[in-house]
Amino acid sequence: MRIHLLLAATAGLFLTGAPPAVLETRASTAPYCGAAIVEISICLDWWMKRAEHDSLVAKARGGDRDAAATLAEFHMMAGEDRISHGWAVLAAERGHCPSIGGLLSRAEDRRDHAARRKWNQRFRWNKCDRSGARLAK
Known part of the structure; x- marks a missing residue:
């Protein structure tokens, strides 16, 4: 909660x-x-304190894919789609499977074939399954 x-x-x-x-x-x-x-x-109704947000931004810029995914979720809930998309792409580029799956489904919905191929390839490279988790090695 x-x-x-x-x-x-x-x-x-x-x-x-x-x-x-x-x-x-x-x-x-x-x-x-x-x-x-x-x-x-x-x-x-902010569910994240400013200090927590700034801490997550610093972590995400430092390479933490989970922090980038959390920021993407926060900005999506705030209605800031462009900012949310940027954080989701950053998380996905670093191998965050739920973000990759979300970007893949968004590309499929928009019929963006180039983006769909890119995220489908990343989906396979990172060995993600459809639930958004990594497959066991």
């Missing part, structure tokens, strides 16, 4: 009639960033 923090300027929300900020947990929702109230930007 992911923890979502509802961050807000209580005074600003109180003036608009909205309830004050509370800490709650939810299964998964995409983050929503609202307008600035009293010069404070409000971002609701």
Whole structure:
């Protein structure tokens, strides 16, 4: 279960009639960033803290394919498809089987034959199975 923090300027929300900020947990929702109230930007329902995000970015840039896949999932949930695709490609290039499978199915859905051949070849090279795991050696 992911923890979502509802961050807000209580005074600003109180003036608009909205309830004050509370800490709650939810299964998964995409983050929503609202307008600035009293010069404070409000971002609701983030399941990842900024420090954790920055740590994952550093790990992904350093070669961690699982961190890149986590960032791809986070940005996909946030509705940032281009950023998500970039992290998924990075994870797949490093041999992350679920990312390879996702990019392969996306290429098949879009009928992009060149991308389908590329990811199908990577799928075989990395010995991935259809569930997204690596086959035993």
